[in-house]
Amino acid sequence: MKKFLLSTTVLAIFACLLWATPFTAIKIGLKYTTPLQFAGIRFFLSGLIILPFIKDLKYKVLESKKRWRFILWVALLQTTFLYGLFYTGISYLPGALGAMLIGAQPLFAAIMAHIMLKNDKMNWQKIMAILLGLTGVCIISLGRADFVLSTTIPLGVGILILNNIVGSTGNVIVSRDAKDMPPRVLASFSMIIGGAVLMLISIPVENPSWTTIHPNEYYYSLAWLAMVSAFAITIWFGLLQRPGVKVSNLNTWKFIIPIFGAFLSWMILPDEHPDVISIIGMCVIAFSLLLVNFLNRRAAAKKA
Known part of the structure; x- marks a missing residue:
């Protein structure tokens, strides 16, 4: 059991590390093309990348036809709507506020899990731990970008x-309803469909x-982003489907994405350096994750 929990933690951290890397690549790509396109x-390429790693692909395709409505629903929610809204919303907001709102995702995950799942209810300890992590995200975000007011802020928020x-x-839907579907199959098919719908909407x-033929940096950034999505989303879908893994607890690991993002900026960008505010924010996030894991272990001990 401990080995299982450890592997879940390691994989969650690895997926979040992957998700912390795309920001520079997205900026490069958007210099040459439109957001939805x-x-x-x-995501269309991400889905294609996963296909060769699916065993018995022909059989899996035939089996998946029985659940095409579920796959379509996941594709629209987790790819088309999610990233369509993300790219649109971020364009209306200053960087700091956008980062804070994106960083609030674990709080919304806990709320939706509380509403939709019987075995993933919130209590005041979990709420405090999540709010503490969100505070750390806010500290890092405000310390790393200028906050400029504009009339588009309410729309972007x-x-x-x-x-x-x-x-x-x-x-929540993947965790609750995808127990019988291999993560690679669900990730691949949903991203191919969701990516295709995004391209159609962009027209x-x-x-x-x-x-248009773009410079090489565009294709390098696109290739990296496709690889990141292929690996990270497959891992995440697999973790959501694991027995005993709660949506609210798993999503708290996303608080470490801004930490990884800051470290990568410090290592790669010449004008980026560690600062006191960012370090404080990271410490707050680290404490919140330790608190969440302590609460999880205590709850598991009580059940045992």
Whole structure:
């Protein structure tokens, strides 16, 4: 049992590490193409990357036809709506506020799990631990970017809150209803469908070009983003389907994404350096994760 819990923790941290790397690549890609088109191509390619790693692919395709409605629902929630809202909402907000709202996703995951699942209810200790982690995200975000007020803020806030609700609902649905579906199959098919829908939406909304040849850095960034999504989402779907893994507890690991993001910036970007505010925020997040794990272990001990 301890080995199982350890592997879950290690995989969750690895997935979050992967999710901390795309920000620079996204900025590069968006210099050359529109947001929805770029996201659509990214996730379509991610789904294709997973296909060769699915054993008995022909059989799995035939079996998946029985649950095509479920796969379509996951594709729309976890890819089309989630990233369509993400790319749209972030464009209306200053970086710090956007980072804080994205960092609030574990709180929304806990709320949606409390509403939709019988075995994942919130208590005041869990709420305090999640709010503590969110405080750390806010400290890091405010310390790393200028906060500029604009008239588009209310719209952007609303879109990213909806984004958090959609993403959290998708997590709950995968955890609750995908027990009989291999994670690679669900991740691959849902990203291919979701990415294709995003590309179709981009045509009337953005009128993007499909024939332009871009510089090499665009294709490098697209390749990296596709690889990140392929690995991270497959891992995450697998963890959500594991017996005993709660949506609210698993999503608290996403608080470490800004920590990894900050470290990567310090290592890669010449103008980025460690600062006291970021270090304080990281310590607050670390304490919140320790608290969540302590509460989980205590709850497991009581059941035993």
